[in-house]
Amino acid sequence: MQAFRLSGRQLVLLTDRGEISLEFVGRDNIYVHYRLNGQKQLPGYLLAEQDLLDCELTSLAPRVSDRNAELVFSCDNSSVIIQKQPVRLVFVYRGKTLLEEEAGYFESVFGASNPLIPSPAASAEKSPGFRFKLKPEEKLFAGGQRVLGMDRRGHKLALYNQTHFGYEDRVEQMNFGLPGLMSSGKYILMFDNSARGELDLAASEQDVLQFHACGGRSAYLVSLADNYPALCERYTLATGRQPLPPVWAFGNIASRFGYRSEAQGREVVAEYRRQQMPLDAIIFDLFWFGADVQGHMGNLDWDRDTFATGEQMVADFAELGINTILISEPYVLTSCDNWQPGAAAHAFARDKDGEPVTFDFFFGNGSLVDVFSEAGQNWFWPFYQKQLDWGIAGFWGDLGEPEAHPGHACHMISAANQIAVADEVHNVYGHQWARLLYQGLSQNNKDRRPFIMMRSGFAGSQRYGMLPWTGDVGRTWGSLKAQVELSLQMGLLGLAYTHSDLGGFIETDHFDVELYVRWLQYGAFQPVYRPHAHDSVVPEPVFHGEQVAEKVKAALSWRYRLLPYNYTLAYENHSRGMPFMRPVFFAAVDEVKFADSCLSDDYLLDTKAYFWGPSLLVMPVTAPGVSGLDYCLPEGNWFDYFSDTLYTGGSQTIPVNEQQIPVLVRGGAIIPHAPDMQNTREYSGDELFIHYWFDAAVNQSGFQLYQDDGLSLGYQQGQYRLLDFNAGISENRILFSVELSAGAPLTQDKALTLVIHNAGDIRRVCLGEKILNCHYQEASGQLSVEFVFDGSPLVLTLERQL
Missing domain, CATH: 2.60.40.1180 (Golgi alpha-mannosidase II)
Known part of the structure; x- marks a missing residue:
């Protein structure tokens, strides 16, 4: 290091290779950016927009002290100790070292040492990476949507969002990866890099965490605290808090792949009402704009042969208090009437010669909308505004990994006046798409709350109102068990509305009644209640007989009665970043104590139980024929939510019956309930x-x-x-x-x-x-x-x- 300068909240280190900036972007949040000579830097997508942070930033007054061989950059409880030669950063909270760079920043050819990683289209040149030290005892909750166990230490995680069709109880790579982690050492480390990459969690070298990508941005965020709730609060302050969704988002949502006609959609709503089963919304999959799965993507208008009066249907549902949501994808087929206008408007990803890239994939031959470019945004948004004018209440964005993304496709990042190839921005495509929808709503529909359900995104996507789901899950017991881990992992890192296709998605000729009911019972205690499946076996409980309907109606009654409690959890998430679903270790500081026998790693990292907010302990039934669940309860008294049976802390066998899954209430809890209702409009x-x-x-x-x-x-x-x-x-x-x-x-x-x-x-x-x-x-x-x-x-x- 040759020199340094302090300007407001930012400290800039001048080296012979370029600049390194450190900035406090909220209390106990430090953003580090290595801007070294000759290294291409793409925009950052991790941090919240400046206006969301201003109220916190105005009170910060960082300071720097020079101690010969090191600098100390500090603010309130947090400090960064900067070793001058060679430059290395150490992050300290209340005098305790929580994280430190090992070699820190490095450059090498991405994937050169790993034959499983294809040579990226971006470049064969050296690309950025970081190395950090790990303490031997650290547990790492990392990488977003994967099914590997709660502690991902010892794994090497590919960072490339891709669909995983029909997954069950183990999957290493899915639709929504996150380039970072929360540590049991009470810090979050998130890399602000949108490119194809890899996160090595001490898999290759003991006690070394390494991030490497094919390009992107050489920057990261460190959040520090002394407990998990405070850590979530700090991190979401820097990356953005989830806006409140409309209250109806907490009700029952009918969804299927798919309703093939207006008549079928009306039949489903009518059957819910006939059986007096609560319903708040209905989602139309891709058949609303085409009669077949293939050949219609990009039409984005009612197929008048099957939805002759689609707008009237939406209005009729609204009269009943039922909201309508439509799916869309970011692809426009060349056979679609919208392709030529989109190409003329420069709305699609282009090749190096500036021509729209076309390619064959499952749905046909088409192009990908360039959501990064001003031209693409200006062309794409009016389709959504038209839907809003029809009375559509929310958006469902599918295939946003994006599922098909040719490596030679180029995106124009208008905000930075840069061109990036596919691999450099692949992981942030869904994030940018959600941003387009959120900003369109904010600018053109100023009093409308966002309902934006997406399959893929990036760290910080929660600030655009994104409600992620866990993709095309199998219909097996292992698939159900995986859902708890997926939602817990995402919730710890800001994406608290992560939920599943209740009942499982994959096409099947066999309907497992017990599995289906247990999944929908669990769904009463996940953020979004949405049975969804291929129509080979329809997902709606109203079509599976009186006994199934009775059990699911009971689960929905728990859900709707808990609306005051659940909506308060939404406020906690919006105001403090708290997840709905909380691992048992998360609650260890929240007036919950554990007996010594319950403090093993196997217990604290197990997903057989989780807290739903501060007061309810939920135990999903994830295997057939279960008559009891063995569990070591936290200390104190616990009451069965349904029967008031009293249990005390320590090892217990909780009886299980067909009517409900075990849910326990902490002794002393106060939980407001609502009267029974048919939808949230009555509340x-x-x-x-x-x-x-x-x-x-x-x-x-x-x-x-x-x-x-x-x-x-x-x-x-x-x-x-x-x-x-x-x-x-x-x-x-x-x-x-x-x-x-x-x-x-x-x-x-x-x-x-x-x-x-x-x-x-x-x-x-x-x-x-x-x-x-x-x-x-x-x-x-x-x-x-x-x-x-x-x-x-x-x-x-x-x-x-x-």
């Missing part, structure tokens, strides 16, 4: 059942309920409210309080019913001097009491008989 939040699982060992309990109108962007301007429910135990009484702690005043009184579980020793409930009428069910041990909340703080006194 106002003005009538609530506040369930409180009384536990004498838990002196203080609380839950903060989030509410807004569920549809508009008003919440971004403070148009929401927070209601605090708290319970405190003092000798022979419980004080249960309700308070409006933030947001707009109530416009209508709330009719509340407090439901107290394990209430056998409660003899009466008072509001001030008034004794309230209570209803006690001796069989269940539940006591319920109704009261009205008008916005003024109130306290119920629950008197106990000791």
Whole structure:
């Protein structure tokens, strides 16, 4: 290092090979960029746009100190120690070293030492990489969607988004990779590089983490904290928080490959309503623009032979409170009427001579929309605006890896006035596509929340409202078991809405009733509820007989009753980056303690159970014929969500029946519930059942309920409210309080019913001097009491008989 300069939040190191910049991009987030001589640099896609970060950045005041052989660049709790000769970076949090470069930045020919990696189209020249030290005890949650076990240390992960059709209980490469990791050492390391690459997690060299790519950008982000929740909060602050989806996104969504006509779509909705099974939306796969799988991609208009009055169908569904979502893909076939206008508008990826690249793939011969270019964006967006004008409520983007991406295709990155070949930007294609849709909504439909479901993206895609799913999964028990790991891994790194095709996707002649029901029961406790499959065996529960429908309707009733709780989890994700689905180790700092017998790596990294928010422990049934699940519960008391059976911490066998999967509630938990409903349009939040699982060992309990109108962007301007429910135990009484702690005043009184579980020793409930009428069910041990909340703080006194 020859010199340095500090400018605001950025420290620039001047070396004989070029510049290295370090910048605090939010509290405890450091972005490092090696801009060395002769090395091509593509734009970064990882960090949130500047306006999203401004409120945090204005309060930061980094400082630098020169200590002869090293510099120290610090801000609040975080520091980077910079060794001058040779340059090497060490990341420190509260005086403790969490991460350090080994050799740091290096250059070599990508794939030269690995015969499994094809020679990239980008270049055979030397390309960027980084090397870091690993501590022997570190566990690494890395790489995004893969099924390898929670700890990916010891694996070498290819970074190239690609479909994996019909996967089951092991898969190394899928639709949505992430070029980085969360460490049990309480840091996140994410490489801001969109190119084909590889992440070597001590597979080749002991205690060395190595990233290498065929090109892209030689930059990375480090987030530091002292626990997992804080780490998620830090990282999503830098990469962007998920905007709130519309409240109907938490309801039941009908989906199939595919509804082949308007009449069939109407039949499905009618059958849901006939059976009084809740439904909030319906998705139309590619048959909406063509009668066959092949030959129609790029039409992006109703096939009038089969959807004669598609717009009216959308309006009719909306009258019923059912939203319509349409699929689209980024390909336009040369046989399609839209291909020639798109080519004339320079909307497609081009070859080195500037001609649109055409290629044969499964769906026909066509071109790929260049979502990076201004020309491609300007041509593509009007198709979506037209859908919005029809009343379409959300977008489903498929094949966005992209599934077919010729290596010689070139993309014009208009924002940077650069040209990049396919391998250099392949992994960020879906991310850029989502950005196009999100910005189109923001600019042209200013009060509409995004519903953007995508199969592929990049680190930070959550800030564009992306709802990822786990691709074309098999219909096996192993496939079901894999879904927990996939969602947990993605949620730790910002993509909290990752969900699966409930029931499994792959074409089959056999319908496994038990597998199907167990998958849809699990789905009640994943972020998006969407049965989806090939129509060889239809995915909708209304077509599988009364017994199946009864079990699935019960699962949907749990889902809809938990809407106040689930929607609050969405707010936690939006405001703090918290995932919905949380590994058991994630909760170890959240008032959950584990017996010594439960602290083994096998237990903490197991996916047989996970937390759904702070209070529910969910145990999916992922094998046939299960009558009980053995599990080591965290310390304390746990209640069966459905029966109130009490369990204590430590090794337990949890009984399993056909009607539900095991779900346990933490003792002392307070969880608001909604009344039963047919869809979320019926939900106002003005009538609530506040369930409180009384536990004498838990002196203080609380839950903060989030509410807004569920549809508009008003919440971004403070148009929401927070209601605090708290319970405190003092000798022979419980004080249960309700308070409006933030947001707009109530416009209508709330009719509340407090439901107290394990209430056998409660003899009466008072509001001030008034004794309230209570209803006690001796069989269940539940006591319920109704009261009205008008916005003024109130306290119920629950008197106990000791």
